[in-house]
Amino acid sequence: MQPSVHRDEVVGIENEWRDSEIGKDLKRVRNVKPLWSRFGTLLGIGLGGLDMWTNTLFGLSVFGTLKHGKTDAQSLEPAAKHKPIAYPKPDGVLTFDRLSSVFMSSTNHEEDQPVHLQVRDMELQKRSEHDVYGGPSTRYCPAGVYEWVEKDGEEVYVINAQNCVHCKTCDIKDPNQNINWVPSQGGEGPVYASM
Numbered sequence: 001m002q003p004s005v006h007r008d009e010v011v012g013i014e015n016e017w018r019d020s021e022i023g024k025d026l027k028r029v030r031n032v033k034p035l036w037s038r039f040g041t042l043l044g045i046g047l048g049g050l051d052m053w054t055n056t057l058f059g060l061s062v063f064g065t066l067k068h069g070k071t072d073a074q075s076l077e078p079a080a081k082h083k084p085i086a087y088p089k090p091d092g093v094l095t096f097d098r099l100s101s102v103f104m105s106s107t108n109h110e111e112d113q114p115v116h117l118q119v120r121d122m123e124l125q126k127r128s129e130h131d132v133y134g135g136p137s138t139r140y141c142p143a144g145v146y147e148w149v150e151k152d153g154e155e156v157y158v159i160n161a162q163n164c165v166h167c168k169t170c171d172i173k174d175p176n177q178n179i180n181w182v183p184s185q186g187g188e189g190p191v192y193a194s195m
Contacts, residue, residue, distance in 0.1 A: 028055040034066035076175045079134030098144040102163050105190040107143070109162045116184040117145065117161050117170065124178050125157050133175050140173050165190045 017023050031051045036044035051061050090097045109116075119125055129135060130148055137146035143165045147158040166189045171181035 028052055031061060031063050031066045034068050035063070037068065038066075072173045073175055073177055076133060076136060076173070078132050080132075084134075098142065099163070102143045102165060105143075105165050106193055107163060107165055107190045109164070109184055109188045110186070111162070113185040113188070115159065115161045116182050117159050117164060118180045118182065119157065119159070120178050120180065122157060124176055126155065128176050129174065129178065130155060130157070137170055137174065137179070140169050142167060142169070146170070 018027075029048075029052055032045075032048035035047045035051065038044060039047060047063075051063055054060065054062050088095075090100075129137060135146075135148045138144075138148060143163045145160050145163050147160065148155045149158050150156070161184075164184070166181075166184070168181045170179040
C-alpha cells in the first residue's frame with residue numbers, strides 16, 4: 001500500500017471568485033480585448049459587444065474563450081518605434097503623484113529584510129530594458145519602485161523595494177522577464193485599511 005500524497009492547494013479561493021459577481025462579470029467580457037487586438041477598433045469592438053450581448057442573454061460566447069496571442073511582456077515594442085508621451089504634472093485634486101498614492105496604501109517593509117524584487121541580470125536590464133525599450137519599468141510600476149538614475153556619468157538601475165504595493169506588474173510586463181517578484185519576508189507590504 002502506497003502512502004497518500006498530501007498537497008496543499010488553495011482551490012477554494014479560485015472557485016469562490018469565479019462564482020462571485022466579479023467572476024461572472026469578468027467571464028462576460030473575457031473576449032473583448034482579444035477581439036479588439038485581432039480585428040482593430042471598429043470591427044473588434046463591434047464583435048466584442050456582440051460577444052458580451054450573447055454572454056449576458058444566453059450565458060455563452062459564440063467565440064468560446066479567445067487567447068491574447070502574446071504575453072504582456074511580448075507586446076512591448078522598442079522605444080524607437082514610438083514618440084515619448086509628455087504626461088502633465090499631477091494637480092493634487094483629480095490626479096496625484098505616485099508616492100502620495102503609495103502613502104495611502106500604508107505600505108510597510110522592514111528596512112533590513114531581503115529584497116523581494118530580484119533582477120536576474122543587471123547588464124541585460126541596462127542593455128535591453130533601458131537602452132532598447134526606454135526604461136518602461138519607471139512608467140508601468142504604479143508605485144515608482146524602479147528608477148534609472150545617473151551615477152558617475154552612467155545610468156544605474158535603482159529599486160525602491162520599500163514602495164512596492166505587490167501588484168506584480170514588473171514580473172509580468174518586463175520585456176526580458178528579468179525581474180522576479182517573490183513574496184516579501186513576513187507578509188509585509190500594502191495594508192489598504194480604508195477599503
